[in-house]
Amino acid sequence: MAPRLSATCSPLAPVVDACLVQSCKSQSVPFARTFSSTPCRQKMSRARQQMFQWLNGREGSEFAEPRGPKYLGPLQDQPFPLNPLFRSQPVLDEHTRELIWDKVMKRGESLKAVSAEMGVDVRRVAAVVRLKEVEKQWQREGKKLATPYAKAVMNMLPKTSYREGEKNLPHEPVNEIHVHKLTMQQLFVPVSESRHFTREDAAKAFHDSMLSVDARSPQPELIKMEREILNGKSRQESLAKFKEATQNEEDRVARRIAGEQRREEEATTRVKTDRYEFRFKEINADDVGYNGRSRKGTGWRYGAPFDDRKRGLVKIPTSVP
Amino acid sequence: MRKPYRFYSLSRPKLRQSWNKYNLYNLYRQTGREPQIRGTPTFFQQKWAAKAKTRSYHGEHIPEKKWVRLFSRRLLSAVDMPPEYLAAHDGSEQAAGRGSGLTTSTVSAESFSKVPRLSTQERSRRRTPVFGDVNKLLSDQFNNMTPYMQMTFAPLERRLDTAVFRALFASSVRQARQFVIHGAVTVNGKKMVHPSYQLNPGDMFQVDVEKVMYGTGVQKPAQAHQRLRENLEARQKKAEQAYQNAIKKAASSAEKPAESAAEAEAEGDKPEANAEAAEGETAASLTPEAEWQLKNKALKALLKDVKKLLKNNPKDLTAKEKKQLRLFRADAKRFLSHPEKSEADPAELIDELQLQMKSHELLRESFEKLDLKESQEHDQAEAAAEAEAEGAQAAAKEETKAQHKQPEVNRERQIEKGLEGLSEEQKTKAKRIMGDASLSREEMRKLAQMLRYDEENPIDDSKPYATPWRPRPYMSAFAFIPRYLEVNPNICAAVYLRHPVARKGMAEVPTPFSYLTSQLTHNWYLERG
Numbered sequence: 015m016a017p018r019l020s021a022t023c024s025p026l027a028p029v030v031d032a033c034l035v036q037s038c039k040s041q042s043v044p045f046a047r048t049f050s051s052t053p054c055r056q057k058m059s060r061a062r063q064q065m066f067q068w069l070n071g072r073e074g075s076e077f078a079e080p081r082g083p084k085y086l087g088p089l090q091d092q093p094f095p096l097n098p099l100f101r102s103q104p105v106l107d108e109h110t111r112e113l114i115w116d117k118v119m120k121r122g123e124s125l126k127a128v129s130a131e132m133g134v135d136v137r138r139v140a141a142v143v144r145l146k147e148v149e150k151q152w153q154r155e156g157k158k159l160a161t162p163y164a165k166a167v168m169n170m171l172p173k174t175s176y177r178e179g180e181k182n183l184p185h186e187p188v189n190e191i192h193v194h195k196l197t198m199q200q201l202f203v204p205v206s207e208s209r210h211f212t213r214e215d216a217a218k219a220f221h222d223s224m225l226s227v228d229a230r231s232p233q234p235e236l237i238k239m240e241r242e243i244l245n246g247k248s249r250q251e252s253l254a255k256f257k258e259a260t261q262n263e264e265d266r267v268a269r270r271i272a273g274e275q276r277r278e279e280e281a282t283t284r285v286k287t288d289r290y291e292f293r294f295k296e297i298n299a300d301d302v303g304y305n306g307r308s309r310k311g312t313g314w315r316y317g318a319p320f321d322d323r324k325r326g327l328v329k330i331p332t333s334v335p
Numbered sequence: 336m337r338k339p340y341r342f343y344s345l346s347r348p349k350l351r352q353s354w355n356k357y358n359l360y361n362l363y364r365q366t367g368r369e370p371q372i373r374g375t376p377t378f379f380q381q382k383w384a385a386k387a388k389t390r391s392y393h394g395e396h397i398p399e400k401k402w403v404r405l406f407s408r409r410l411l412s413a414v415d416m417p418p419e420y421l422a423a424h425d426g427s428e429q430a431a432g433r434g435s436g437l438t439t440s441t442v443s444a445e446s447f448s449k450v451p452r453l454s455t456q457e458r459s460r461r462r463t464p465v466f467g468d469v470n471k472l473l474s475d476q477f478n479n480m481t482p483y484m485q486m487t488f489a490p491l492e493r494r495l496d497t498a499v500f501r502a503l504f505a506s507s508v509r510q511a512r513q514f515v516i517h518g519a520v521t522v523n524g525k526k527m528v529h530p531s532y533q534l535n536p537g538d539m540f541q542v543d544v545e546k547v548m549y550g551t552g553v554q555k556p557a558q559a560h561q562r563l564r565e566n567l568e569a570r571q572k573k574a575e576q577a578y579q580n581a582i583k584k585a586a587s588s589a590e591k592p593a594e595s596a597a598e599a600e601a602e603g604d605k606p607e608a609n610a611e612a613a614e615g616e617t618a619a620s621l622t623p624e625a626e627w628q629l630k631n632k633a634l635k636a637l638l639k640d641v642k643k644l645l646k647n648n649p650k651d652l653t654a655k656e657k658k659q660l661r662l663f664r665a666d667a668k669r670f671l672s673h674p675e676k677s678e679a680d681p682a683e684l685i686d687e688l689q690l691q692m693k694s695h696e697l698l699r700e701s702f703e704k705l706d707l708k709e710s711q712e713h714d715q716a717e718a719a720a721e722a723e724a725e726g727a728q729a730a731a732k733e734e735t736k737a738q739h740k741q742p743e744v745n746r747e748r749q750i751e752k753g754l755e756g757l758s759e760e761q762k763t764k765a766k767r768i769m770g771d772a773s774l775s776r777e778e779m780r781k782l783a784q785m786l787r788y789d790e791e792n793p794i795d796d797s798k799p800y801a802t803p804w805r806p807r808p809y810m811s812a813f814a815f816i817p818r819y820l821e822v823n824p825n826i827c828a829a830v831y832l833r834h835p836v837a838r839k840g841m842a843e844v845p846t847p848f849s850y851l852t853s854q855l856t857h858n859w860y861l862e863r864g
Contacts, residue, residue: 061345065360077359078808086362086812088457093815094847095365098474099482101453101841102815105822133450137536138821141830144539145823152826160544162792163551164824166806167503170814186818187415187450192836195409207434213426227416240422330529334522334538 083172091172106134106142106185107173108164114139115146124260130236132176133184189233196221235259336396338509349391350847352500353507354813362812362847367392369470369851385855389848393488394497396509401531402491406860410486412837420447445839453841470851477850478840484854485842489835492819492844495520495540496530501845502822502829503814504542505550506807514550519543534831541828545798552800553807560796563658567665574633574669581629585622627698634695637666638774645781650788657803660786661794681786689779817843 068074077084083102085093091101106114114132117123118139125143129136152159174185203219205211217226231237239256243249285292302311306318314320321327341347343357348366351358367388376384394402420443428440465471491497496512499520505511514520515530521541522532534540640659647656664684668674671687774782792803816822819836822829835843846853 059345065345065357068360068363069356074360074363077812080811083814084811085815086359090454090456090458093813093845095362096368096849097485097847099477099485099840099842099850100845103818105816111823135832137832141539141821141832142823145821145826145828145830148541148828149823149826158544159825160547160827161825162804163544163548163806163827166810167551167814167824170806170811171816183451184449187417187448189416189418189421190413191416193412193414205430210427211430216426228421231416231418231421233418236418237421240418244422330532331527332533333535334525334527334532 081169083170102172104172104174104185105168106138107175108168110174110176111142111146113176113178114142115150118143119147124257124264126233126235126260126263127257129188130233130256133182133186133188135186135188135190136232138186189231189236191227191230194220194224194230196224235263336398339395349388349395351395351507352392352497353509354807354810355507356809359809359812367848367852369849369855371468371470382855382859385848385852386859388852389488389846389856392847394491394494394508396512397491397531403860405490406487407490408861410483410837411489411834412481412483412486414444415448415450415838416444417447417449420444423447470849474850481837481839482842482850483837484850484857485846486835486837486844487853487857487860488846489844492817492835493533493831494530495522495527495532495534498534498540498820498829498831499542501817502540502820503551503816503824504547504827504829506810510550514542514546517546519546536831536833539828539830541826544827547827548798548804549800551807551810553805555799555801559801560794563661563794563796566662570662570666571669574666577629577632581625585625623698624702627695627702630695631699633670634692637663637670641774641782642778644785645778652785652789654794654803657789657794660789664786681783681790685779685783685786692774815845817845819843 069078077086083091085091085102087093087095087098089098089101091103092098093102094100110132114128114134117128118125125136125139128134129139132139134142149159174183176182176185197217197220199220201219205215212226213228214226217224228234228237235256238259239252242252242255281295283294285294297312302308302315306315323329343351343353343355343361345357345361348361348364350361350367369385372381390399390402424442428442431437431440492501496508496515499505499511499514500508505514512530516528518526518528519542520527522534522538524539524541527540641663644656644659644663652660667684667688671684671691795802817835819831819833820829821832837843848856
C-alpha cells in the first residue's frame with residue numbers, strides 16, 4: 015500500500031489546497047469526493063449486466079407477463095432445460111372439476127364409473143370431489159375465495175378439458191400398477207416350450223405370495239367388462255353391468271361404514287350436562303395383553319414406561335386423522 | 336437451517352427451489368449441467384460435485400444428516416396396464432414361440448394405451464449441439480427407459496413445506512416453511528406447525544388464502560397507496576367543509592323562520608359532535624330544504640366519476656378505474672353514513688344507495704312543486720289565493736318531514752299536479768337536475784355489476800401485497816403442478832394423492848438436473864465406496 019500524503023510534508027500541498035478551495039467555491043456540485051470530476055457510477059458486475067440484458071431482452075421479457083403456459087425448456091412443456099424427463103403435465107380445468115363433482119354428488123354415479131368414463135384416476139376423482147365440497151361450503155358461508163389467484167394460476171398451467179358427449183382423450187391412465195419390489199429382480203425360469211406361461215405364473219415365479227397384475231388392479235370391474243365385450247357382449251350391456259357392479263360395491267362400503275358408526279353409537283352412553291357431554295364406553299381391562307402393551311388395549315397400563323416425551327424421540331406426528 | 340450467504344449468486348451459481356429471477360436466469364443458462372469429462376476427475380470427485388449441486392436445490396434448508404436418514408434406495412415406479420390389454424391377453428403372448436426361434440409379437444401393454452404421449456416437438460433450438468458431446472449421446476436413450484435415478488429426492492417431496500411449494504402456494508420452499516411454522520397451514524383441517532411432517536397419501540392440506548396471495552402476488556412497494564390515501568383524505572375534508580358551510584348558511588337564514596327551526600330541533604335533538612359524522616344524516620340546524628340541497632350536492636359529486644366509469648366494460652377494469660371505484664366506495668360509505676372501516680357488500684351498498692336516491696327523488700319532487708306553486712302565484716298575483724297557498728305550503732313542509740311514510744298514491748297525485756303546470760324551461764331544468772344526481776335503473780344495475788366484478792380483486796390498502804392482486808413476474812416459468820398432487824386454487828387447498836413415481840420416459844419428481852447428475856448423486860448416497 016502506498017503511503018498517504020500528509021498535507022504538511024508534501025510538496026504538493028499548495029496545489030491540493032488550491033483544489034480544495036476551488037471545490038469549496040462551487041458548492042452546487044453534488045459530488046462527495048472533491049477530486050473526482052466524473053459522476054460516481056453504480057457498480058454492476060458483468061454477470062449482473064448480462065442477466066438484466068437477458069431479463070429485459072426479448073426472451074426474458076416474455077417470461078415476465080406471458081399469456082398462457084410458458085416454460086424455459088427446449089420442449090414446449092419442459093420447465094427445466096436440462097431435464098427432459100420432467101414435464102409439466104396438464105391439470106383438470108375448472109369446468110371439468112365442476113363436472114366431476116356434479117356427476118358424483120348430484121347424479122350419484124360411482125367413483126370408479128366416473129374415473130373410467132373420464133379417464134381420471136380414482137384417487138383424483140375422490141380428491142376433486144372432496145376439494146369441491148370444501149369450496150361449496152366456503153361459498154355457502156360467504157367466505158371469499160382466492161379467485162384472482164386461481165384465475166392467474168389456471169392461466170399459466172396446461173389443462174385438459176372434458177366435454178360431455180364428445181370424444182375426449184383420457185387425462186391419465188386409470189389402471190396403473192405399482193412396480194412391486196419383488197418383481198424388480200431379473201429371473202431366469204426354465205419353462206417347457208409347450209407350457210402356457212401366463213401372468214399368474216410369472217407372479218408365482220417371483221414369489222409364492224405375489225399377486226398377478228389382474229389381482230392388483232384398482233379397476234378389476236373394468237377388466238371384467240372388457241373381457242365380456244371381447245366375448246361378444248354388446249358394449250352398452252356390459253357397461254350397464256359395470257356401472258351396476260361399481261355402484262353395488264360403493265353401496266356396500268357405505269353400508270359398512272354406517273354399520274360401524276351405528277355400533278359405535280350403541281356402545282356409548284351419552285350423558286349431557288349443561289357444560290359437557292360425557293360419553294361412556296364398556297372397556298375390557300384384559301385387552302392390554304400379558305405385558306400391557308397390546309395395541310388393542312385402552313389407555314396405558316400403570317407402571318409400563320410411556321416414552322412419548324423422551325429426549326431423542328420424534329414428536330412430529332406421523333399422521334393426522 | 337440458516338439461509339446461506341449469497342443465496343442467489345451469479346458468480347457461483349446454485350439452483351434453488353424458488354421463483355426468484357436470479358434463479359430463472361441461472362436455470363436459463365443451464366447452471367447445473369453435468370460437465371464434460373476432460374482430464375481425470377475421479378469417481379468420488381464427480382459424485383461429490385453432483386451431490387453438492389443437487390443438494391443446493393433439493394432441501395437445502397434441511398441438514399444433511401436428516402436428509403441422509405430420509406434417503407431410500409427403493410425407488411417407486413408404475414406401469415400403465417390398460418384394461419383392454421389385460422382382457423385381451425393373459426401374458427403368454429410375450430414368450431410364446433420364443434424357444435422355436437420365432438420373433439416375439441409386437442403386442443405390449445404400451446400399444447394399448449390411449450393416454451396422450453409427451454410432446455417431442457421443440458419450440459426453438461437455442462444452440463446447435465456440439466459434435467461428440469458424450470453426455471448428449473448418453474442421454475439419448477433415457478426417453479425409452481424408466482428414469483429411476485431422477486427419483487432420488489422423492490422422499491423430500493413428501494414433506495409438508497415442499498408440497499406447499501409444489502402446489503404453487505408459496506414462491507419458495509423457505510417461504511412455504513415459514514407459512515407452516517406461522518400456523519397458516521392445516522392438514523386434514525388441523526393446524527400443523529411442523530414443516531417436516533411427512534404427508535400420507537390422501538392427506539389434504541390447506542393454506543391461508545391471504546398468505547398465498549401475499550406469497551405469490553406482486554410485492555407492495557413502500558408508499559404504495561399514498562396518492563389514494565391523500566385522495567381519500569381530501570374528499571373527506573371537502574365533504575366536511577361543505578357540511579360546515581351549509582350549516583353556517585342555514586344558521587344565517589334560520590333567524591327568520593324561527594318556528595320551523597324550533598320544529599326541526601324538536602324533531603331531531605342531536606349533539607353537535609354527531610353533526611360532523613356525515614352529511615346524509617338529518618342535522619339539527621338545517622331546514623329540510625337546505626339539507627336536501629346539501630345532499631344533492633353530495634350525490635352529484637358522488638356520481639360524477641361513476642357516470643364516466645359506467646361507459647367502460649365492467650369485466651376488464653384498468654387499475655386506474657379500480658382506484659376510482661375504490662374512491663367511490665369510500666364516498667358512498669360516507670354518504671350512507673357507514674363507519675369508514677366497515678366491510679360493505681356491494682349488493683347492500685347498491686340497495687341502500689338506491690333507497691337513498693329514491694327518497695331524494697321524492698324530496699326533489701315535493702320541493703319542485705313548491706317552487707312551481709310560488710311561481711304560479713307570482714304569475715297570477717292573486718292576493719286571495721295567497722293565504723290558501725301559504726296553508727298548502729305549510730302542509731307540504733309537513734309532508735316533507737315524513738317522506739318515507741308517504742303513501743304511494745298520494746305521491747303519484749302530487750307528481751301529476753306538479754307536472755301539469757311545468758313550463759318548457761322548468762322541464763329541462765328538472766331533467767338536468769335528475770341527470771346529475773341520480774342514475775337510471777339500467778345504470779344502477781351496471782354499477783352493481785361493476786362493483787361485484789371489482790370486489791373479486793379490489794384495491795385494498797390494508798393488504799400486505801400490491802392490489803389489485805397480480806401474479807409475481809416470472810411466476811409462469813415455474814408454474815407446474817406434479818401429478819401426485821390435486822390442487823384446488825380457489826380455496827388454496829390440495830390433496831397429496833400418492834407418492835411420486837417414475838414411468839417410462841418420465842419421472843414425477845421436479846428436478847432441474849440431468850439424469851447423469853442424479854445418477855451420480857444417487858450413487859453418493861448409496862455409500863458404496
